[in-house]
Amino acid sequence: MKRLVVIFFFLISISGLSQEKITDKPKLVIGIVVDQMRYDYLTRFWDQFGEDGFKKLVNEGFVFKNNHYNYIPTYTGPGHASIFTGTTPASHGIIGNNWYNKFEEKEVYCVNDDSVNPVGTKDSAGKMSPARMKSTTFGDQNRLHNQMRSKTIGVALKDRGAILPAGHTANAAYWFHGDDEAKWISSSFYMDELPDWVEDFNRSGKAKSYLKNWNSLKEISSYSESGKDDNTFERGFIGKDQATFPYDLKKLADKNGDYDIIKSTAFGNDLTVDFAKAAIKGEDLGKDEYTDILTLSFSSTDYVGHNFGVNSKEVEDTYLRLDRNLAEFISFLDENIGKDEYTLFLTADHGGINVPAYLSSRKIPAGYFNVIKAEQHLNEFLKNEFNTDGLVENISNNQIFLDYELIAAKDLKFEEIQKAVASHMLNQKNVDRVFTRAQMENGSFSKGIAGLTQNGFNQKRSGDVIFLLDPAYIIYPRKGSTHGSGFSYDTHTPLLFYGKGIKAGSTSQRTVIPDIAPTISTLLGISFPNATSGEPLNMAFE
Template sequence: MISAKTKSKKHLGLLLSIPAFLGSSYALAQVDKPKLILQITIDQLRGDMPTAYLDRMGKGGFRYLLNEGVVYKDAHHNHANTETIVGHATLATGALPAVHGMIGNVWFDDKLQRLVYNVEDSRYPLLSVDAGVNQKTEIDPTQRTAKSSGRSPTNIQVSTFSDELMIASNGKAKVFGVSVKDRGAISMAGHMGKAFWFSKKSGEFVTSSYYYDKYPDWVTKWNQAKPATKYDKKAWQLSQPQKGYVFARQDEQVWESKLPGFGRTFPHQYGDKSNGYFNTFLTLSPAGDELTLDFAKAVVNNEQLGQDDVTDYLSVSFSSTDYVGHMFGPSSLEAEDNMLRLDRTIAKLVSFIDKKVGLDNTLIVLSADHGAAEAPAYLSTLGMKTQVVAPKTWDKKPGMQALKKKFGFDSALIKSYFHPYIYLDRDLIARRKLSLKQVQKAVATELEKFNGVALAVTSSDIEAGNTPQNYLHNLVVNNHSKNRSGDVYIVLEAHRFVADMEGLTVATTHGSPWGYDTFVPLIFAGFNIDNDVVYDRVSTTDIAVTLSAILGIKAPSGAQGQILEQVFDTD
């Protein structure tokens, strides 16, 4: 809660009653404001994870945030497709995917007749060659769909909080987004900020011509120092004695992914820097977050964030938890050690910001783009019934074959499945003068008979408002974009998974509307905020709206969240 010496309920009432036509400058003059907004996003951090190993965490990281901040114990994403870009865009905009448009990491574009990666944009190529040496894989299959290395935020259909900060300050605010993942950096930096992400090909932090004509000198120097090479011939070792870990005796499980050279057991070798997987291995370990931290610190130092009276914004999205979770599962020795190391990384970031800007001058908000599903095989060892689902087989099922015969299809009825959408062959449907609505409905009805499928919701029903008013259907509707969503949205039953990511077998994945994927942490800290614990159900769309209210600026253009008043309370 923001303390009385900074802001009172009277100030809040004044702030909320300011007519929109008076503009943000009037609002900003009424209250104190932080010098820096630090938004920390942890990729694949389920809401229970910050406290899971707290007994072995030190000061300054999660313990500082949990003890000194306003902690929301029941925060959730209110959309069905809990993927990286969907969650990041929701955190950034305060809008649901139906409004901000980022409905999945990929979607099929009818006009282009191909799969589109969410932040790809051929108009804005990378500023560096980004070629690397013998880099064999990115271990991020969604990026393989992009037809260009160009990147921009233009697919985000509304403004972000960081955009509104730029507007309110007449472009004087400094806004940066940093992440290993391009989509993690770009979404949070918005349309008006600057974004940098880690290239697994070159081992550098890169950006595109959308943001700069050329790299700032300090970025060039940072990359020329080749900071990734400090891990050359090193390994990911356990940070504490193994006997103290919850998963100490489960270092190697058959369901864990086993990449050549990296393995399933500690120590995980990074190998020689000339190794084709070297930079990729860094991102599959805490090293990816450590590199992100180092670059974020360089941004603060070189761009002088938080050093004047205009509020600046820094988004740091840590990605290692997601990669480690996919490869080993969230309940694994690797995930446990990663959390302990992430705690230290956050502690270093908080300490650095305290020295450079001051925590009383910095408003910190921490959340996640989505939660985490347990590895199905791990759940099976505990007695939970689980199932791995294979959508590639659906079109060959007898029921689907009967539909193909009924509709006169001599090719696949299901043209493609890109999670979570089924795409039908609309051209063939049109040529046969069939009703798209009827074909969608028939396919959805048949799909719901398949083992492991909980719901199959047609786009026609969503757009006509013909879906039941219940929790799961509402989350599916919240995810729907008329121009981007597929023909049928598939919701698998709880604890049913697609464990194949375009040919890469993983321990587990996410992307469902079930609680383990929607549940995320939400903490506000710093800026004289008093500690509190809130058990009310809140939404991730509330974050951007609350940040806007704190600064007295208008909320993002598509924002649908509510102001979290507990952040302002002084009782």
Template sequence: MLPTRRRLLGLTLATSLTAALTACSTTPPATPVAAAARPQLVVLVVIDGLPMRQVTGYRDQLAPDGFARFLDRGRWFADAHYAHGHTVTAAGHSVMLSGAYPQRSGIISNEWRDPVTGDPVYNTGDAAYQYIDSPTAPLSGTSPRNLKVETLGDVLRTRSPASKVIGISGKDRGAILPAGHKGTAYMYMTETGRFASSTYYMPAHPQWVTDFNAAKPADAFFKKTWAPLLPESAYARSVPDGQSWQVASGNGNKLPAVIGDKMDAPGPRFYGNLLASPFGDELTLAFARAAVTNEKLGQRGVTDILSVSLSSHDYVNHAFGPESRLSHDHTLQLDRHLQAFFQFLDKTVGAGNYVLALTADHGFTDTPEWAITQGRDAGRFTNGPALAVVNGALAARFGVDKLAWNFSASGLLLNEKLAADKGLKFTDVQAAARDELLKLPGVAAVFTREQLLGSDTTTPFLEAMRKSYDPTRAAQLQIVLKPGWIFSYRAGGSTHGSPYDYDTHVPLLFWGPGYVGQGEVKTRVEVADLAPTLAGITGLPAPAQAQGRDLKLKP
């Protein structure tokens, strides 16, 4: 443990972090040393909501040792995709280190409704456990109980109990799902600005976590300005700020933006808004540094795993769209933060002692209103009006109200018990609901339970939606919208969740001298390949339910 709280937290303070990033931008990449037979540390970096097109699209503006470390000196896959159709945060995070799609893992979405009771379920919700030293709201993510499969960390810890597996994120699901059942997860608390674990993992925090939180590092960003990193002309390829479809709540929709503007003091609203800025990732990486230092990850003669999921880019893209200047600048800001973190790992763990992998949990759809200005078909599908239309049609045909219970994840949940109680044949109700959904604007396909449990592999999108379908948790009807259309819950911004390339195509990047080789690979691969590949590098068997393959990266 570091001797003083000031030294432990120095890099978390806004001024120190800014200085460190400035210095790193001109520091040449560290010269790698010879690699050991197996890495002492596997580091997975997840950029929530980062499409691959943003990495390659801004390549000429990247720092020398952030994303460029992978592109120039690592092994990277130009055509990596998720193969499941409902591309959302929890589903993506469940695939990365398990290699198993939601059809096996059970993590079908961020939230869904129980198909028997209709009650809401959160992907990492577990009322048996609470956050440590932080409030625990209903449906909070506190354990991996809903994850039906093992992760690479579970395999490691089973074979090497002395190894450590730590997951860190701005979101509970981003920390808990990669950490698996036998790791430890820490997540950012938007109510308090702290990082917390839950009682599933431990009764109380280690002293270093208590010290980190006691220094209130999030408060150092109060009133700090998010200003564009480059001159205005550098953003000509992106959509300017202040568009009517860009969400203006939170930190506003124009740069420069003051985080905490018009607030008297840090509080829950400020701590929440911090995540939708570059400073949210900066804070998360500061906590990751503290974990590496105090837990001595990669420095104890056994292999450890650290997963760091950076959440801010997802919030930025949701509010402003991936086509925006705000998203463009955020990508570049993130790139500089990654550079500083990687160089910290070089110095602390040793450049030949660890392997880096970087991916994303999903891509992003362009904002519909902007897409329309470009001559494309696009739009917003709103659940409430759609549910009313379907229920009205079903009531007119069968004489029973509310046969459609609600939308659940990527589907429409029908009340099967009600249909049986009224003497209705469920397949008739299902077929009628499917017909009504297909009449709605923006709907491309609707698949029934029988189709999803069948063996047809030729119908477009069916296999992708099948990989997202767990019949014990998912709605009976699964919906695919037309390209450019999104499930929408507010008037502006954008989202993800489709089986189209813009949502499935994400980075899959590796770096580690002596472990992964170098160069671009253009063969199409899947993110499900990540866990078996890292297993191969570390000399472990792949997780039991993994559906991917070892990409065999060793030079």
């Protein structure tokens, strides 16, 4: 009898433990995306970081050291969508920041939506929504799970960095409209007017206060993890002859987009943190029994990287300042949500290539591909081969779109033209691989560049021939950095989990970006986003 009683109480205790683990959720989940952050920025700038920013997340959280994007192209729109939907462009449909829509016969922007109205401005910068994204996010699933009782808020300087992560059911997404306004705005997809707390923030003059002098945070001589400040590989700002510190933003603003210049400096991240803290307070996030979601994207790192290149003093300064931003934000979360009451992850939407002109100066094969000349040569070839002008309707994002109606009118064979285009492009200098629509639709590629290409290929939206360039060759001006390829400098990004339900540790096991959304969904005990292709990273859980 005594043994039965012991077993009975043991089973009750186990049941209670299981119930507690299932229902004990964080009050707030914060998904942080650092735009254009290579994994090696963590290690490269490590000695310069303080103890309470990146180091805190690494030392007290779980670090995935070998985290990659598993598709091409590695751009901002697809990256943000993939992180929060748990799948790739093949399923969520965001195949680029912009792409050629063959049904509308025009280029479209990933979050543009002419059916909605701007809120907080009269400018068309407010005509945005997630309508082009086909799948749900974990934020959507969380709200569906609790009958819309929780909140999801998206914040970023870039519209696409705020909108795509927040998803379709978000209470709000806010992005920064610089120009001559310096306001955080939204669209009628979410609301009819800005909440009072947003209006108060916009009236506060906080944004305008960052139109000031940008100098290095520390003595520039201590920035030993980047190249010379004065070099020939950076663009800089119009109105300043040299791309060197300091930058008088008030003086330069007039020729560089007025208040938009703030986005292209480290101060854009300060402004983002300011607004994120206001959002947490203004929306009472993390204050009840339903887990809220805040998606937070730091866009300035991308603007700075494009302008100055990954080896610049400006990039190093931006990351040292971002480290302080993170420390400030973590401290704010501890105080306002509770140290053990929130879960945070940090990743990036893509990496970035070192400036090819710089690599070339170091005798590393690198360079630039002239897509305008390539298109001219292709059109000449097709005219001679098929005695027809205009078979190519568009070339964008390394994809060639053919004119279906013209092909049918001329009674030409579509697959023959595909093969001819592919053969011609493969013979072009610095084109490394070429894939046709037929290969993408009929093949099954699980590894290598072909697998990455197929994961990024959306049957309805993508082009008919895809061409990929040699490593370190890009379609871009000769100064500054870019991204978009399937090479490690673009695919390898940090992935850090921290906070409630997360243990300290690390792994060098390969993981992929679509694993993030099912990991958070598992933590919350909710359904995975409806097109998820990733797997939960259970090793990060306590």
